[in-house]
Amino acid sequence: MSSLLTSLLLLSTLTLISASGSRSILRVNPAAAAGDATDLAVDLNVTNFDSVLKDTPASYAIVEFFAHWCPACRNYKPQYEKVARIFNGPNAAHPGIILMARVDCANKINVKLCDKFSVTHYPALYWGPPHKFVGGGWDEKTEKSDIRPINDGRTADRLLKWINTQLGSSYNLEDEKYGNEHHLHSNVSDRGQIAHAVYDVEEATSMAFDIILKHKMIKPDTRATLIKFMQLMVSHHPSMRCRRGSADILVNFDDLYPSNKWLENKHEHENGTGHGALGKFEICGKEVPRGYWMFCRGSKNDTRGFSCGLWVLLHSLSVRVEDGESQLAFTTTCDFVHQFFICEECSQHFYNMCSRVSTPFSSARDFVLWLWTAHNEVNQRLKKTEASLGTGDPKFPKSIWPSKQLCPTCYTNHNQNEESSSIDWDRDEVFKFLGIYYGKTLVSLYKEKDKAHNQIKNSAASEELLQSTNALVVPVGAALAIAVASCLFGALACFWRSQQKNRKPKRSWS
Numbered sequence: 001m002s003s004l005l006t007s008l009l010l011l012s013t014l015t016l017i018s019a020s021g022s023r024s025i026l027r028v029n030p031a032a033a034a035g036d037a038t039d040l041a042v043d044l045n046v047t048n049f050d051s052v053l054k055d056t057p058a059s060y061a062i063v064e065f066f067a068h069w070c071p072a073c074r075n076y077k078p079q080y081e082k083v084a085r086i087f088n089g090p091n092a093a094h095p096g097i098i099l100m101a102r103v104d105c106a107n108k109i110n111v112k113l114c115d116k117f118s119v120t121h122y123p124a125l126y127w128g129p130p131h132k133f134v135g136g137g138w139d140e141k142t143e144k145s146d147i148r149p150i151n152d153g154r155t156a157d158r159l160l161k162w163i164n165t166q167l168g169s170s171y172n173l174e175d176e177k178y179g180n181e182h183h184l185h186s187n188v189s190d191r192g193q194i195a196h197a198v199y200d201v202e203e204a205t206s207m208a209f210d211i212i213l214k215h216k217m218i219k220p221d222t223r224a225t226l227i228k229f230m231q232l233m234v235s236h237h238p239s240m241r242c243r244r245g246s247a248d249i250l251v252n253f254d255d256l257y258p259s260n261k262w263l264e265n266k267h268e269h270e271n272g273t274g275h276g277a278l279g280k281f282e283i284c285g286k287e288v289p290r291g292y293w294m295f296c297r298g299s300k301n302d303t304r305g306f307s308c309g310l311w312v313l314l315h316s317l318s319v320r321v322e323d324g325e326s327q328l329a330f331t332t333t334c335d336f337v338h339q340f341f342i343c344e345e346c347s348q349h350f351y352n353m354c355s356r357v358s359t360p361f362s363s364a365r366d367f368v369l370w371l372w373t374a375h376n377e378v379n380q381r382l383k384k385t386e387a388s389l390g391t392g393d394p395k396f397p398k399s400i401w402p403s404k405q406l407c408p409t410c411y412t413n414h415n416q417n418e419e420s421s422s423i424d425w426d427r428d429e430v431f432k433f434l435g436i437y438y439g440k441t442l443v444s445l446y447k448e449k450d451k452a453h454n455q456i457k458n459s460a461a462s463e464e465l466l467q468s469t470n471a472l473v474v475p476v477g478a479a480l481a482i483a484v485a486s487c488l489f490g491a492l493a494c495f496w497r498s499q500q501k502n503r504k505p506k507r508s509w510s
Helices: 002-020 049-055 071-087 108-116 156-167 191-214 223-236 240-256 261-271 306-318 323-340 344-355 364-389 427-441 444-471 473-502
Strands: 042-044 060-066 098-104 124-128 148-150
Touching: 042 049, 049 098, 060 071, 071 098, 071 156, 098 108, 191 240, 191 306, 191 323, 191 427, 191 444, 223 240, 223 306, 223 323, 306 323, 306 364, 306 427, 323 344, 323 364, 344 364, 364 427
Parallel strands: 042 098, 060 098
Antiparallel strands: 060 124, 124 148
16 A cells, blocks of 8 residues: 555656646756756746745745846855755755745846846845735835845855844755754644645645646546536635636636547547647646645655645635535545546545445535545554555654644543544534634635735835826916916906996097
């Protein structure tokens, strides 16, 4: 069982790498993958600056403003890349913490962008929350700013020391992708950690889609299942990017995969449609896949990752369906896993759990609690297998979930051992917990970033309106002055005419 899971994850990783190409700006380029330690910092320009910084899962960003003709900048690049290596790319030791990017101010299209950040020398480094860079800038005259210049980062060691000072961390230039268990956050007791999983849900969605295309799994007998599952994602996926991407694919699906098999083969042969054409669509946007996991990251190679992300996706869909959709969502999920999850033994186990359900679901609660029960059943089975083979993740061992730390009210008997095979659950509390955990909390980072982005947009709009209003002050004032002068002139004219009427005409001399 574990070997099959390991094979699945290895295959998935290879699929992800082979399918990535240049589809994402946040992906490491082929040169870096081949061993060249450059190009890990993300190249930005005025066309993608805001979108990349808005969508990054990282909590912080460092942007280097440089000029390609600058000798000091060329000499500094290897130093900057040494630090970028541990934060950026699929092999990052600490992904999702800091996005390290650069902007070439010598490129004409970036001149105004660099001016907004008051770049007076090269290279210039700026630090701050990514969303603060969006539509913003920096001015040394501004006393309070969330964006700060880094004045002590001239070498990789000094830059990383500066970062560690800001974050209270102990990152090292020698840190590798695995072997940093002390930096990983356990999700056993911290509910807030699930907020990072929304990015893993995007990663898992994109990865599952890539696997389906890689293995040409869309066939006449699986076509309907995929359509139903994508309809479910369009309505209830926690990521807006994935909802939009799924909708875009569905709109074009009949053209790419006609329902008539003869027409499908003829159409694909003549027009180059089918799996190859569908690969041009990015189901969760061009920034996904990113090539790394956050909430679902394991402490060992080939643990957690894709399977964890897929479970979070299924749970997040389950808590968003309405009562009237529950049975359809259940059968669609069962069919999707059975037909498209490439681990045959795993998909069969899942389908066997589905087959044991004899009464149709009449409420979303039924579906949510069934999926939770199924997940715990899988965890119990894998725990035994991993213990006997030593293939589990020591930092994240399989266990009954949720733990007492995460949801104490889910347990009716607080003294009961969590390792017990028959826990007395308060299912109402479990349902409430799952709804909050995979619902509101999961997307909380998205909501915060969207709120901050909207505030920035509203602030910029208000400033623009104020400037346009000020621009009208002179014309309005001039119009008012003209009006007053006209009234005065009119009054004077009336007075003059009345005086003329009252004057007696002079007699002419005969």
